[in-house]
Amino acid sequence: MPDRSPLWPLSLAAATTVTALGAGIAPLRRALHAREGGLRPSEFPGGPEDIWVGQVPGVEAVELPPGLARFACRNNRLAEMALASDGFAEAVAAAVARHGPERVAVVLGTSTAGIEETEQAYSRRDGAGALPASFDYAGSHDLQSLPAYVRARLGLRGPAFAVSTACTSGARSMLEAASLIASGLADAVVAGGVDSLCRLTLHGFASLELLSRGRPTRPCAADRDGISIGEAAGLVLLTRPEHAPPGAPLLLGAGASSDGHHMSSPHPEGLGAVSAMRAALDAAGLTPGEVDYVNLHGTGTRANDAMEDRAVHHMFGDDVPCSSTKGWTGHALGASGAVEAVIAMLCLEDGLVPGCLGVAERDPEFRSAIAIANQARPVRRIASNSFGFGGSNCCLLIGQAA
Amino acid sequence: MKCWIAGVAVLGAGLPGWTAGEAALAGTAPWCMGDVVPPPPALLPPTERRRTSPAVRLALAVAAEATAGIEDRAALETVFASSNGDGAVVGGILEALHDPAGIALSPTQFHNSVHNSAAGYWHIAVGSTAPSISLGGHDGSFATGLLAAVMAVATRGTSVLLCAYDLPLPVPLAAVRPTGPGFATALVLRPEPVAGAMARLSLRHVAEPAPAAPPSDALDALAEGNPAARALPLLRALAARRLARIGLPLTADTHLALELDPC
Numbered sequence: 001m002p003d004r005s006p007l008w009p010l011s012l013a014a015a016t017t018v019t020a021l022g023a024g025i026a027p028l029r030r031a032l033h034a035r036e037g038g039l040r041p042s043e044f045p046g047g048p049e050d051i052w053v054g055q056v057p058g059v060e061a062v063e064l065p066p067g068l069a070r071f072a073c074r075n076n077r078l079a080e081m082a083l084a085s086d087g088f089a090e091a092v093a094a095a096v097a098r099h100g101p102e103r104v105a106v107v108l109g110t111s112t113a114g115i116e117e118t119e120q121a122y123s124r125r126d127g128a129g130a131l132p133a134s135f136d137y138a139g140s141h142d143l144q145s146l147p148a149y150v151r152a153r154l155g156l157r158g159p160a161f162a163v164s165t166a167c168t169s170g171a172r173s174m175l176e177a178a179s180l181i182a183s184g185l186a187d188a189v190v191a192g193g194v195d196s197l198c199r200l201t202l203h204g205f206a207s208l209e210l211l212s213r214g215r216p217t218r219p220c221a222a223d224r225d226g227i228s229i230g231e232a233a234g235l236v237l238l239t240r241p242e243h244a245p246p247g248a249p250l251l252l253g254a255g256a257s258s259d260g261h262h263m264s265s266p267h268p269e270g271l272g273a274v275s276a277m278r279a280a281l282d283a284a285g286l287t288p289g290e291v292d293y294v295n296l297h298g299t300g301t302r303a304n305d306a307m308e309d310r311a312v313h314h315m316f317g318d319d320v321p322c323s324s325t326k327g328w329t330g331h332a333l334g335a336s337g338a339v340e341a342v343i344a345m346l347c348l349e350d351g352l353v354p355g356c357l358g359v360a361e362r363d364p365e366f367r368s369a370i371a372i373a374n375q376a377r378p379v380r381r382i383a384s385n386s387f388g389f390g391g392s393n394c395c396l397l398i399g400q401a402a
Numbered sequence: 403m404k405c406w407i408a409g410v411a412v413l414g415a416g417l418p419g420w421t422a423g424e425a426a427l428a429g430t431a432p433w434c435m436g437d438v439v440p441p442p443p444a445l446l447p448p449t450e451r452r453r454t455s456p457a458v459r460l461a462l463a464v465a466a467e468a469t470a471g472i473e474d475r476a477a478l479e480t481v482f483a484s485s486n487g488d489g490a491v492v493g494g495i496l497e498a499l500h501d502p503a504g505i506a507l508s509p510t511q512f513h514n515s516v517h518n519s520a521a522g523y524w525h526i527a528v529g530s531t532a533p534s535i536s537l538g539g540h541d542g543s544f545a546t547g548l549l550a551a552v553m554a555v556a557t558r559g560t561s562v563l564l565c566a567y568d569l570p571l572p573v574p575l576a577a578v579r580p581t582g583p584g585f586a587t588a589l590v591l592r593p594e595p596v597a598g599a600m601a602r603l604s605l606r607h608v609a610e611p612a613p614a615a616p617p618s619d620a621l622d623a624l625a626e627g628n629p630a631a632r633a634l635p636l637l638r639a640l641a642a643r644r645l646a647r648i649g650l651p652l653t654a655d656t657h658l659a660l661e662l663d664p665c
Contacts, residue, residue: 143538164517204512390522
């Protein structure tokens with residue numbers, strides 16, 4: 001076949017995340033070990049009552065660099081917090097120095113970009129219904145505002161685009177990143193996702209009666225009653241292994257599929273989830289027995305967790321420990337897959353299986369090895385699942401350097 | 403990177419389908435402005451069909467035309483590209499969030515607001531479990547979709563349905579994001595020159611602005627106004643069976659250098 005080169009593995013040459021636990025990997029790592037979640041009763045202005053959310057402290061105070069003020073919105077402030085954490089911007093600068101700015105691409109997932117800015121602008125419509133003159137559509141509301149901001153902030157000149165496949169966006173971006181590198185268009189790609197709290201998603205999930213009420217989300221619990229929405233940024237720098245620092249973890253493979261079943265309900269038997277996991281294993285050349293931990297999509301809804309248990313049990317059987325980490329971060333929608341890729345990296349490093357948070361009793365119907373307490377054990381390879389509205393499925397396989 | 407174009411569709415002002423619009427695109431018949439009326443998607447069951455918005459209908463119309471008669475339609479990976487997404491649905495939700503009488507969102511509207519709703523409905527319509535991606539890209543959304551589709555063909559050896567669509571936004575968003583008449587196009591891209599392939603398409607990414615190409619006629623003007631319609635130079639060369647080199651802007655400072663070689 002012409003033009004083809006192997007897609008996998010890639011190296012996760014740098015990574016960072018900003019979650020309800022704070023900016024950077026360190027507070028998230030500390031919280032995972034201490035089993036202290038970041039969800040709090042929602043005080044988000046204009047949001048639904050009686051819910052818990054994973055709000056990032058300090059977002060409002062973030063200022064974008066001079067010259068990039070047109071990109072000011074909650075989502076790009078979150079992106080800026082991530083760029084300034086864990087030496088991420090410096091790692092990208094090193095990739096630029098090595099490969100040139102036109103060889104570093106940006107592929108970022110988001111479901112709502114800067115729509116929170118649009119919501120505020122709607123509140124300030126004039127008597128004729130027009131939006132305020134200060135509202136910058138392309139800099140905030142448009143999906144492209146996120147990759148455009150990150151590209152401008154980092155001084156990149158490679159391809160840059162936004163992936164928006166609902167809650168798989170952050171994970172799905174990494175498949176496109178692999179294509180960019182394999183096709184020779186880029187040597188390094190900033191991938192991942194950023195999604196921020198907004199009234200559209202809070203009230204939207206409330207309208208579907210999918211939000212956990214009065215308490216934080218409890219994925220895989222017998223008494224689970226829904227999602228706690230979070231906001232987050234998860235960024236990774238993907239390169240070929242020979243261009244990464246020694247020992248950098250690997251993105252061993254990724255797989256995607258569609259349900260072709262329903263817009264907002266997963267296929268009950270998890271057929272799409274199974275085919276995404278199988279595609280990821282095939283891409284990585286791995287068997288299910290070589291996976292040490294499955295980080296579930298685990299949103300805490302009745303339907304998702306039941307479907308995912310069936311799919312994961314079908315693939316991995318009785319013994320591979322699996323859990324959802326959304327009890328710590330909330331469900332960060334289009335950023336969740338990227339955040340959980342970063343969580344996978346720290347689980348590899350620390351030998352940690354973080355058991356689902358806040359679960360008194362597992363769903364007795366579940367057959368997978370759902371962990372509800374932390375386990376210290378060697379973890380060499382992790383499967384990380386993401387599923388979304390529209391029947392979108394994606395699975396990433398992340399492992400220690402060979 | 404290269405691939406072969408094995409299916410094509412268009413739906414836009416004065417272009418009511420590929421067969422009906424081919425002569426106007428090729429320049430052998432006059433082009434006249436007309437209304438864009440996306441039909442209800444016949445491939446969907448009636449309950450789902452009723453829930454589809456104009457943007458979804460626009461996207462599904464070209465996806466169906468480009469894949470009509472293709473036996474492996476459900477096996478095609480899909481790339482959906484749109485700048486504005488489902489503006490009518492998102493605009494409706496923004497209005498509802500500011501309703502002085504209280505917030506009451508429709509659950510169907512909410513799940514239809516995701517950028518991948520057109521893709522979701524397409525995969526339901528044809529019973530496809532193939533991978534799918536939905537992309538933004540502002541004015542470069544067609545170029546973004548084409549890049550992702552050609553990359554998938556070239557790096558994974560897969561066949562891809564690319565669907566690009568954009569409709570004008572509702573007020574008040576229309577004033578801050580003016581968009582010309584609705585436009586959609588779809589291409590079926592293959593890794594090999596299958597029987598019936600129309601042209602070979604080569605693509606390079608160039609980290610420089612696209613060469614200036616001022617509009618020279620009414621169709622060029624149509625292309626300027628709608629991100630999906632920026633496919634028109636490619637569609638016109640394809641309709642005319644003409645060897646063509648096209649500079650397609652991706653971002654303000656980069657472009658895709660396309661070479662179209664008719665079979």
